[in-house]
Structure formats: C-alpha cells, structure tokens
Amino acid sequence: MLVVYVDLSLYADKPFLQHSVFRKAPKRNIVIKTAEIEPKQYRRLREKCKSMTSYYDSLNKNQSEPILTDMIAYARRNRVDLYVILSLAHIPWKDRQPELHYNYSIFFYGMDYSSKFCPNVTKPFQIVLRYNIPLVYTTYRKTAPFIDAFTISLRNNIQNRLIENITVCVRPTPPSYVTSTVCTVIMDPISPYQLRHWLSYYFLIGIDRAVVYSVAPLVPYQKLLKTMNNPGRVDLVDWNFNSRQGKNGTTVRYGHKEAQVMSCFYRNKYSSRFVLVADIDQYYYATKKRQVKTIIPLIRQWVKDYPKADVYNVPWNYFTTRRPIRSPKQKLLLYQNATLFNTFREVENVSVSTVIHPIINWNFNGILDPSSCSLCEVVSPVNTH
Helix, strand or coil: CEEEEEEHHHHCCCCCCCCCCCCCCCCCCEEECCCCCCHHHHHHHHHHHCCCHHHHHHHCCCCCCCEEEEEEEEECCCCEEEEEEEECCCCCHHHCCCCCHHHEEEEECCEEEECCCCCCCCCCCEEEEEEEECEEECCCCCCCCCCEEEEEEEEECCCCEEEEEEEEEEEECCCCCEEEEEEEEECCCCCHHHHHHHHHHHHHCCCCEEEEEECCCCHHHHHHHHHCCCHHHEEEEECCCCCEECHHHCEECCCCHHHHHHHHHHHHCCCEEEEEECCCCEEEEECCCCCCCCHHHHHHHHHHHCCCCCEEECCEEEECCCCCCCCCHHHHHCCCCCCCCCCCCECCCCECCCCCCEEEECCCCCEECCCCEECCCEECCCCCC
C-alpha cells in the first residue's frame, strides 16, 4: 500500500488550527518556419520567460476578479497547446459562481478561440482553460527551455473583461519522458535544510524531478540548490503574487494552491509520465518493509489495474517524532531497515481522506481541486503489491 505521511512535528510551535462577436478560427494552420536560432537568442528568450509570475501579477488590476497565475504553451506536431490557469482563491465563495470556464476566449491573429474543455465544467477554486492554436513550428531546438514567444488577448465574454497583449512563451515538446515528477509549494519560509531533506527523500525513492513553487522569498532556496549534486533535477518557481485586501482591511497572502497543482501538472504533462503532488511536510511512502524504491513499480501496477483512471488518490497518516534535520545525510535518510519512517510513532491508523493527495497520470486532461475532479476519473487504489 502507498500512503502519504504528514509531519505534524513541523507545527509544534503553531496552533492548529454577452458574448462579443469575433471571427471564427481559421481552418488552416499558421505555419511559422523558424530558422535555427543562435544560442544567444535562446539565452535571451530563456531569461525573458523563466520567471513570469511577477509579469502575470502585473496584469491583475482588480482584486475582485480572477487572477492570471500561469500560461503554459507547448509546440505540438501541428498546433500549440495552450493552458491558461486563473485562481479564484481570493474571491468570496458566493461571488465565484459566475466565473465559468465557457465565459472565456482568446483572441490571436484576429481570430477567436474557445476553450476545449467541457463548457459545463465549474470549479470553485480555479479556472483552467485549454486552447489549440494552429501554429506550426517547423524547426526548433527540442532541448531548449523555450523556442518562441507570442502575444494573445484573454477575454471574459460575459463580464466583458479583457486582458490585452499577454506574452506567452512556447516550450518545445521534449524528445522523451522522465518517469516521475513531484510538485510542492512553500507557503511560509522554511529551513533550507528541511527542503534539502524533502528533495533528498524523493530522489532516494526513485523520483526523477522536483518542482518547488515558493510563496516565500527564493534566495535561501536558490543558494541551497547550488550546493546539491544534481541541481538540474529541481525547478524553483516564484509563486509570490501580490497580497489581497481581506476583511476588516487586513492584508491576506494567498498560495493559490489549487492553481499551483494544475500549473505544475500542465508544465510537466508532456515531459513526465506521473506527477505526484505533496506538501512540503508530506512524504509518499510504500508500506512494504525493507524496500525503498517501490513507489514507481506500484504506480505502474495501478496503471494496469485501473486502465481508465488518470488520477490516483492516496490515503494519508501522521507521524510526530521531530526529525534531526541537521544530521548527516546518511542518518537523515536511511534508518536501520532502509526506510525513513520506521522510527516514527504514528498518530492514528491509515485512512482515506476526503482531500485528494493525487498522483496524476500523464493522460490526465481535466481540472482537479482538493475534493473532486472534472473530465477525469479518480480511484483510490487498494492493493498490497
């Protein structure tokens, strides 16, 4: 069985807690014949596109409207797949209902494109829009992080809102997949040692890559990654959007967790077969004793057992003993029987939570929030493989 353990010791010192008329999209593709770009041009594009959070946040003028958190574009064989992710986390619950997915279209090269997601999809936490743009790139470097940038306008056709001239950075479809990626978000500042422990654990159990979204300042974690043996396996993403005004004039900072999950998955959809989502205090752990690298074989077995599923919901449990985060690496990770949690005291029995701790299959093409999933099938695997 696979479970998620939550480290409660980290919280020992904290209390618990309309429609506008546009021309229809063209039937023929817009072919862009790009010549081989010089290396320095790739570098300029990379510098421009590597951190877009502050740019997107500058486009969010009204705090009572959904905020644009990410735009992810991939060059496919005969099109560009574009995913637009907006967050509603800062909007009062009663005001979220009018913000429906089918309200939105994009305007590109004088043409109007509608979202490919089902028009009946409604989610209370975030809006995920998918567009197929008939752009064809004939020559580009598949190993470059970005190959082009173009502009679009995003329009809400019901509330008649328009964000114009948004820069979209196009990524190449990677030539091959890695098996697995784990995603997390850091809300409050944590010790770099704790992040190192978290990353080391997932690399130890066979996860290929990690993507860390951070609301907290990035500098301490950037220094940490420079000291790690394989810094290329970790992506650090700025996720610090401006604070919003809360009730009674208080300032509230939002982590936009649901939008972050969808951002991380769609960033890795074409490069990773499985995406694991975990908080910085959560560790996926196969309960089979004396075997560390059992998670990926277990997930592969689920693919065979549940061929129609594209999201696997994992049960969870707690452990409490404080970790010696400054201990030597071998003591930090490996205990007597080569497992991490054999010395930790569990609080209660493993149980399936109503909150989804998801492992997402690469064929997922829907919208996920903490308690439900649209355009997809979620299973809670039960096995002892």
